[in-house]
Amino acid sequence: MIGNGKQKGSTSASGQQSWRALAGAPKSTRVKSPQARKRRQNQLFKLFAIFFVSMMLIGCVVWGVIAFKNRKEPIQITTPSKPVEKVLFDTNGVLPSSWLGTVIELRRDTTMMEIDIYKMKQQLEAHGQVVSASVQREFPNALKIEIKEEEPVMRMRVVGRDGKPELRIVSREGTIYQGVGYPQATLSQLPYLVPYRHPEGGFKPLLGIDKVAELLEVARRTQPKFYRTWQLVSLEHYSGDPELPGEVIEVRSPMVPRLIFGFNTSFEQQLDRLSVILKYVQSRGNPAIKRIDLSLPGSAAVQFVSGRISTF
Incomplete structure (x- = not known):
């Protein structure tokens, strides 16, 4: 009989000899369910959309700066103004409409917005017979002038x-x-x-x-x-x-x-x-x-x- 009974079934391996030790530490594994894959796809799509929008905004700003520096024609801010085609003249006295031509200058091609109505008012009121004057634009093509005369x-x-x-x-x-x-x-x-x-x-x-x-x-x-x-x-x-x-x-x-x-x-x-x-x-x-x-x-x-x- 080889050896004694106390050594029966023993081996030459030393240390902890459990099943968990022999199997090794558990390894982390990625969950490969359909729901997990869908979440990852949504995250990637959001990142791509943010990147795309950012690049578009940067591109628009760059294009605007280049276009502003290279423009040749002035930017039209206001709408085009029509020429003055008629003058509506009214007075509480006797001044004739022909008198206007001796006080103010109005070219045939003068547009509505070219008229300085405040300066024109001062020119009219500088005349001794005029107590007060009102000058208004009547769009699209008329100028309204009202005169109050001395008594x-x-x-x-x-x-x-x-x-x-x-x-x-x-x-x-x-x-x-x-x-x-x-x-x-x-x-x-x-x-x-x-x-x-x-x-x-x-x-x-x-x-x-x-x-x-x-x-x-x-x-x-x-x-x-x-x-x-x-x-x-x-x-x-x-x-x-x-x-x-x-x-x-x-x-x-x-x-x-x-x-x-x-x-x-x-x-x-x-x-x-x-x-x-x-x-x-x-x-x-x-x-x-x-x-x-x-x-x-x-x-x-x-x-x-x-x-x-x-x-x-």
């Missing part, structure tokens, strides 16, 4: 550059301008003005003309026949401040050579008193009157050519 109340003669007398119009605001478009019938109804001469010389600016215009308007409304005989308004004693003592407006006409209005009472009351005086004089055979002073507080003084003076 004429009197006329005056001035010495022109050539030494000859020239006619000027005086507005309610005291503006002196060369009237354009007024009919002769309108001008003939305006009395002439002798302006106030300032101590330092000269006539402008004319102040307080709104009070003169008020007197003329009341006379035109209440005594139209007598008003039509008013030939001249003298402001020799009216500086434009009705609050100053001694300030009067003098009117001259064939019926009454000198007619004095003051500011102590309303023009309506003074004209009412004048109407009473004229009726009284007419009832006495119309003796020639030299002067009627309505500026006295509460009364009026009438000086006749004969030298007699009556108080009313």
